[in-house]
Amino acid sequence: MRTDSTLLDINADWIDYAAAGVSDAAEMEARILEILKAVDLEEPIFEFGLRSAIDRQHAAELREPLLGARRAMHERLASLGMQEWVERFDPARYNRNASLAENLLFGAPVGKVFDVENLAKNEYVRKVLDETGLTAELLRIGQKLAETMVELFSGLPPGHEFFERFSFIRHEDLPVVKEILAKIAESGLDGIEEQDRDQILALPFKLVTTRHRLGLIEEALEARILEARRYFAANLPEKYRRAVEFFDPEQYNNAASLQDNILFGKVVTGQAEAPTRIGALLRTLLDELGLRPQVVRIGLEYHVGVAGARLAASERQKIAIVRAMLKRPAVLILDQAASVLDPSVQSRVLDNVLASRKGSAVFWVLQRNEHAQRFSHALVMERGKLAECGPVGELKARGGALTKLLQSTG
Secondary structure, three states, X not given: OOOOXXXXXXXXXXXXXXXXXXXXXXXXXXXXXXXXXHOOOHHHHHHHHHOOOOOHHHHHHHHHHHHHHHHHHHHHHHHOOOHHHEEEOOOOOOOOOOEHHHHHHOEEEOOOOOOOOOHHHOHHHHHHHHHOOOHHHHHHHHHHHHHHHHHHHOOOOOOOHHXXXXXXXXXXXXXXXXXXXXXXXXXXXXXXXXXXXXXXXXXHHHOEHHHHOXXXXXXXXXXXXXXXXXXXXXXXXXXXXXXXXXXXXXXXXXXXXXXXXXXXXXXXXXXXXXXHHHHHHHHHHHHHOOOHHHHHHHHOOOOOOHHHOOOOHHHXXXXXXXXXXXXXXXXXXXXOXXXXXOHHHHHHHHHHHHHHOOOOEEEXXXXXXXHHHHOOEEEXXXXXXXXXXXXXXXXXXXXXXXXXXXXXXX
């Protein structure tokens, strides 16, 4: 009260269901799914769902259906002769399509304790590496990775595709890594500060043999990492038991993504069309099992970053349209709302939005003039002034400003 802040309950349900034409959260979710289809956004949300881990409440409901999907997917791959396209999780083998961190844990981290960004600083992980003689080897690999990344990335602008592909070092971290490498050149790995050693040691945990193809993990090292895997599981302290969920072919892994759970492995890198064809099989299977709507709902919980930073520009634009349509305004005004979409997608989204708004007013500032013919009325602007307005048919017959615009488009 003294700071003039709100006295209303910030944890209350503030969604105006009536404005969306629904009565509760379940109906709202169904309405969202309906509009996602209208704006061609259902498929990206489905992808988000596949890449997501789900909370234990949803996992309890979906555990058996998803384990059934795992068995069905394995059988289907075998029947098509594609079983080698997925490298399954095997406690006795190093998975070359998974990261070194995933191979060491042979499971998925729960929370931040064994998150890949924290492994190098974790006391128990450091003990495992020391006891199995891996610390020095991983530091050597980390140094080699740092040198390679600095050499490759120094002249590249932020956001270059190489940063996404290799993902060991962010562009803004390059100067720090260069400084660490200079210290190593002067004092050796044993002579640098612990903080710098941690940063170098953290790099190999993100290394995926088949994806990065840097030749830094050979068979002998794979065998030693498997030894460290066994040590890690056998001696895991009680306080860390809930910080990792180990892979088990008979169990659903609550901390792993839906895709990793269904495939129980990783899509093989380097196999032509493997991601596309495995993805298509996965979609078909989930459709057949009636699980697609649940996966899309899980995708709605995907964390898209600050201001949607993890979304493509087209996805951000579509989400803005969905948000506006959910409110069911008396007049919907869209200002070049599909400007970054491909022409064919623009046309489809425009048609779907107009169909869903039948009987309600829509004003759409168009980027592509030919779309004007989809509307009953047009307003044509020239140099900031209204040059012509009226029913589209009449304006076309008149041969004025609208006709000129349409002719210039054709």
